[in-house]
Amino acid sequence: MYHPVHCNSCSCKRAMAVSCVDCYRPCRPGCTNQTCGVVAENPLVSTVTVGVSLGEDVVAVPSIIDGSSPAALAFILRFPITCGATYLLEGLPKGVNGILGLARTETALHTTHIQLIAHKFALCMPSSTAAKGVMIFGNGPYIFSPTHDDLPKSLMYTPLLVNPVSTSPVYSEAGPFVEHFIGVNPSESMALPSP
Template sequence: MAYSVPLLVSCLLVIISVSLAQTSFRPRGLVLPVRKDASTQQYVTAIDQRTPLVRVNLVVHLGGQYLWVDCDNNYSSSTYRPARCHSAQCSLAGATGCGDCFNGPRPGCNNNTCGLTPDNPFIRTATGGELAEDAVSVRSTDGSNPGHAVTVPRFLFVCAPTLLVQGLAGSATGLAGLGRARVGMPSLFSAAFSFHRKFAICLSGSTSSDGVILFGDRPYNFIRVPAPLDAGASLAYTPLFVNPVSTAGAYSQGEASTEYFIKIRSIRVNNSPVAVNAMLLDIDAEGNGGTKISTVNQYTLLETSIYRAVVDAFSRATAGIRRAPAVAPFQVCFESGSVGSTRVGPGVPNIDLVLQGENAVWTWTGSNSMVYVNDDVLCLAVVDGGVSPRTAVVIGGHQIEDNLLQFDLAASRLGFSNTLLGRQTTCANFNFTSIA
């Protein structure tokens, strides 16, 4: 049976709006804490899932297609429901396969169910998984504090085998997919609670203080003296672009990417343009080139010719600072004692990404362009991405730390704050200690 998109969305709303019928409280937004894992440098969040609820730690995958969870390892829930073949849930998720599992029934292994192909980009592995529904509970927010816990009783996700957890932060048993797919977590939460299809992410570089993911529209308030800062009040905006070819670990022909791509028009170092091949900054018909934002890569990857041009320009602009031997994977390093300190990080020239859009300049100050590899050495935190990579520029986690990024899926645009350090706050300053 074929389902039209309006019918699919209608079915989804009926399925997941049951939670709203159970209470008169309708949240204006949702909040998840995010912490940087010290050993893997991955960003880890947590939700409560199943009946009874169990805390599930998840690695954040900004461009991930959906939530997937290990169901092989003691997954138990009275509210688990596999998605049956040819159901609205399967069509919504784009799941065309239908199969049986003869070692069940159990979560992740049932007959007459449809499946998807969850992937783990950290180990570049994908495998089969069962599409299913279960209860998910998260905290509501007014934009300033966490509030009441709210539940989506039938939240779509994918059951994955334990082997897919390899390479994730030690406590994590799945991925939180925040991509622009119809079954991505932002779309499912906005449909469940009828708020805008927007979410913001603000990552802390600290391994001891939480950053935050906020589903819904602003305010996005952070503690600051003398008054809180709504970091979403003065964003610059640039369009989000759809890569016509999927960048997932496994995909079907004709499937578009669910990752977030933007357009870099030019790059400047110390206000001087850097000569790069502009063709690399566009996405071609085969899905190659362009720029995406990623929480999978810790540091920004630049196609080799772009990398060399940026490194050369930065080296010229810092000619007066004492150099240190290179520390892999970084090429340009300095003696930390020769670099001044400012409110926005080490005192080095700014790197500007001039994006498409009015006044859309994303500036990397020293806090985002540099990384301390030890007490005595700091390095330019960009990495050679190789010749002819799939994506020419991959903006990594280090470069987005302490920047608030708002992803507006309905309007297909990215809002960005530039570093919050210059506004006397950080991404670790969302008030998790008070209850709204």
Template structure:
């Protein structure tokens, strides 16, 4: 096992590499993977990242919401100034690649986001529930390489496709400084697709969502592992279990093109267990039918897992029963949660409150995602913890939407070549988490 002296030495070498890069120009090595940080906004329970966009000599720092199901990158251009920005003209190859719909124009002074005869693409704000057509353009963005443990060198990615948004589009985004959105979906102009293509990396990316940003940041890895979650020196990529990614042949998001499959990420949940006992509900709800309805979707913008009503009601009933067997006292519910408990009767452990474990049984040989108290419960108010699942109604498009709270402190690797989702066990079991201090 590595000593603290070894980890300190690695940190010093990292700093020396930056010092050398600043004082002696040299050809940057081809990155093996690219890293972006993840922060959590505690008020909205949303995750966002930060990157630099614009001319390398005067870039603009952009905070952008992370949306696993969105196909593109967009941000507010109303005050954006960049000498390297270029609009995409109507009918151009770049417009076709972005699935541009129409030409847009502008009667004001020309600037990024205000041009004539320009390709128009959709921009969608999931919190404002606002869909609009905005200008497609391209600019240079700056990203950073990683060895899985530390961040090393910065790289400029020219001609990165993005769309400009106006002030109305960005309303109600989480936090005071979030001015855009980073899409990670299965689409040609999503962030991982463009980055992987530019650097010729493996077509895969991984997320490690933090439960808080107070003690460090989470991770977006583009290009694959290794994944080191210090102080652990274990390469987490070597112990991931995999389940197939399912393609829903019908569009499910707000931006739907007729005849095209969904760009969102679906998996097969075979059943749900609480304390090892199966929750009983109609298994047909777990399959995607011929109209694209049903199944299980993975989401970073749903704060908590959403269950179709008949699943939810039986799930909550069974959880309450198992909690009572463990002498966990139920208290009045706190909206929007259906079952709440006295936290003093569920002692805290390394994996959160000591409540019944929830297992999502996934497609594959002995593949399951075990949710411990840190991921199944949320503190609603003082001394009250609630089951962090939401009733999605009787007829939702998707039966189960796995939300961010349930994904925190797990590594999720989306491999688009093999069409699989790699999944770690809870990092809390290893006395580590998705909150780290990596050198930037």
């Protein structure tokens, strides 16, 4: 159930708050007086809003038990969320309703809410816009139908790097840079064909 994160709370400090927000309208998700104000960003198009109210809610995530068999939904309690402006979705595919943070912060999904698994994830990109991709957290196994092969044997591992210079539009010089990057060797990269 949704509840606001109040200023000066532990959850607010973990979220690296930038302000304390008063919205002076009837209370609702994303609008509650004396709530933690955070930064909401769409890094794809470098759009940012500062002072967005932070709340917490329950999130249900599909889970698997042996790498292939669907299990019950895993419920993440007190998951940090913001209700930002719709322009923050600009440049994202049709049907996308939000952005999930995977940065090196205490409020990212993989660091606070799935603590019992390895800090690894697999991202399987679809081969067409009609298909859906999948993201899996932890060591696996990652077994998909119809072949039932354990995919880590054929996946490539790419370590996530920390950039010494932030690319985020809002950051603190004294604070750590939270973005992830991957190393790319320009001499080994190949040009993508034109659509």
